Amino acid sequence: MRCAKPCWGVVCSGAVLTSSVGVNPKCPFALEASGDTEAVLDGPKLQQLFSNLLNNAAPYRDGANPVTIIVRREKETISVRVSNQGPIIPAASQDAIFDPMIQLAVKEGQQKGAANSSLGLGLFIAREVTEAHGGTIKAESTEERGTVFTVSLPRQAAHDHGGAGAPARYPQ
Numbered sequence: 001m002r003c004a005k006p007c008w009g010v011v012c013s014g015a016v017l018t019s020s021v022g023v024n025p026k027c028p029f030a031l032e033a034s035g036d037t038e039a040v041l042d043g044p045k046l047q048q049l050f051s052n053l054l055n056n057a058a059p060y061r062d063g064a065n066p067v068t069i070i071v072r073r074e075k076e077t078i079s080v081r082v083s084n085q086g087p088i089i090p091a092a093s094q095d096a097i098f099d100p101m102i103q104l105a106v107k108e109g110q111q112k113g114a115a116n117s118s119l120g121l122g123l124f125i126a127r128e129v130t131e132a133h134g135g136t137i138k139a140e141s142t143e144e145r146g147t148v149f150t151v152s153l154p155r156q157a158a159h160d161h162g163g164a165g166a167p168a169r170y171p172q
Contacts, residue, residue, distance in 0.1 A: 039153065053082040057082055089104065137149065
């Protein structure tokens with residue numbers, strides 16, 4: 001299914017609802033969306049992408065701050081930042097966390113409520129969905145800013161067959 005003009009508030013709110021009610025009921029989420037963020041993208045796939053990012057961010061946040069989602073338009077792209085305050089991801093691991101089956105060790109007592117049954121596929125799937133849309137995803141993690149995942153997506157989805165509005169192609 002393709003959303004001709006998904007409302008980012010709706011897409012991200014749906015991801016927040018899925019994450020908060022289903023997986024992280026005690027985690028507060030803060031959503032901020034501004035500007036003209038209409039785009040031709042696959043709404044259900046994007047909801048999966050952002051649910052994965054939120055489900056990853058929630059267990060690793062400190063108890064005092066919410067997971068934040070900020071949506072902005074930048075020239076021809078839509079930028080979505082998901083951030084938390086919590087344990088820092090080492091610089092050497094910030095690319096590897098997008099590989100399948102990767103889970104980083106966290107010091108005892110820093111990981112709050114993380115599921116032990118995770119397969120380490122959430123960030124891999126987030127990267128695959130992002131790239132299928134012709135976008136980029138990166139992680140930055142510092143003591144000052146916390147951990148920030150930035151997804152940048154073109155306002156027109158990438159596709160293999162040409163023609164405006166064609167849905168993105170996903171790996172099988």
